[in-house]
Amino acid sequence: MIKIEEQIPLADKNWFRTGGPARYYCQPTTEQECMQAVAFAQQHQLPIFVLGEGANILISDEGFNGLVIRPALSAISINDQQATVTAGAGVSIQTLIDTCLDNGLSGLEEFSGIPGSIGGAVYINIHYFQFLLSQFLTGARVIDVHTGQIIDVDNAWFCFGYNQSTLLAKNHYLISATFTLKNVTDLQAAYAKGRRDEIIRHRQQRYPRSNTCGSFFRNFLPSEISFTANGQKIPFVAYYLDKIGVKGALRIGNAFVSHQHANMLVTQEPASTADVIALARSMQERVQEQFGMVPQSECQFIGFAQHPLL
Numbered sequence: 001m002i003k004i005e006e007q008i009p010l011a012d013k014n015w016f017r018t019g020g021p022a023r024y025y026c027q028p029t030t031e032q033e034c035m036q037a038v039a040f041a042q043q044h045q046l047p048i049f050v051l052g053e054g055a056n057i058l059i060s061d062e063g064f065n066g067l068v069i070r071p072a073l074s075a076i077s078i079n080d081q082q083a084t085v086t087a088g089a090g091v092s093i094q095t096l097i098d099t100c101l102d103n104g105l106s107g108l109e110e111f112s113g114i115p116g117s118i119g120g121a122v123y124i125n126i127h128y129f130q131f132l133l134s135q136f137l138t139g140a141r142v143i144d145v146h147t148g149q150i151i152d153v154d155n156a157w158f159c160f161g162y163n164q165s166t167l168l169a170k171n172h173y174l175i176s177a178t179f180t181l182k183n184v185t186d187l188q189a190a191y192a193k194g195r196r197d198e199i200i201r202h203r204q205q206r207y208p209r210s211n212t213c214g215s216f217f218r219n220f221l222p223s224e225i226s227f228t229a230n231g232q233k234i235p236f237v238a239y240y241l242d243k244i245g246v247k248g249a250l251r252i253g254n255a256f257v258s259h260q261h262a263n264m265l266v267t268q269e270p271a272s273t274a275d276v277i278a279l280a281r282s283m284q285e286r287v288q289e290q291f292g293m294v295p296q297s298e299c300q301f302i303g304f305a306q307h308p309l310l
């Protein structure tokens, strides 16, 4: 039977290292335990939050008044003939990439160095330059939070887009995902490992390595862009954040804008989530004042009574 704990701290389970506790918390290790966790939430009429590695979330200082489920589903299985790999929701992205390359399967290395679990990665459809995780996903198992049943779904079911998947509606949670990759020779695998290492080196120079959620704001959608430069609509939020001069300069409490990247907010312990919110709002207001557009967050907010930003 699944073990459910009470009042478990979450600050040590997310990358900002801020936020209050979970009222209830569990780490299911099997599909059966995932079903038991969902049944517990239904029985006690609790909201559910499914936590991965906490690399893309900001948890309120009050914590989460419900059940936090952190899937510890860590199995990886490879089908050589079909060039597929299936990974549990709790497998970290880098572990999956490394396992694939060690087994002569190439493709996912473009996502090297992106922190997080497979659950969090499929949820937001992680992206790096022109690559989207959805280009490789061919199947998955998800649990329906209303019925508690686990179902098999295909790529089309997810309605993937930029920062977009069916999972955002929070009616289903990922149990495992199957990716179709390319079988490669030992030599090609060695080349792909070199590419992996190069991407990781490049990222380590460009981005802060801790106490951040990566890009805090998402790029603008075409319908949101009212500003033009040289007749061009610019979707990249980092362009606007660079222009307002906050990079490495703006600080509120123990939260500040990284000197490496204008769209990365970083905390210094002991920071509070309120510091991060105040900083993000100040950035929104500055972009709005100068460009008439309000950046919207890519980071997911957990445990807030209402949306904390503009």
Ligand SMILES: Cc1cc2nc3c(=O)[nH]c(=O)nc-3n(C[C@H](O)[C@H](O)[C@H](O)COP(=O)(O)OP(=O)(O)OC[C@H]3O[C@@H](n4cnc5c(N)ncnc54)[C@H](O)[C@@H]3O)c2cc1C
Pocket (backbone or CB within 6 Å): 015, 049, 050, 051, 052, 053, 054, 055, 056, 057, 071, 089, 114, 115, 116, 117, 118, 119, 120, 121, 122, 123, 124, 125, 126, 127, 128, 167, 172, 173, 174, 175, 207, 208, 209, 210, 212, 213, 214, 215, 300
């Ligand atoms: C330094 C840094 C660099 C980054 N660079 C990139 C980048 O280049 N590209 C990119 O796309 N992202 C990037 N990110 C963002 C982050 O790595 C991804 O969003 C990642 O997928 C988060 O995974 P997670 O397991 O930490 O999810 P969490 O932060 O724990 O959760 C994020 C969301 O996913 C949901 N979720 C988690 N598990 C499941 C599940 N099993 N089923 C359904 N929903 C689930 C959560 O409920 C939550 O809403 C970066 C982050 C950092 C800190």
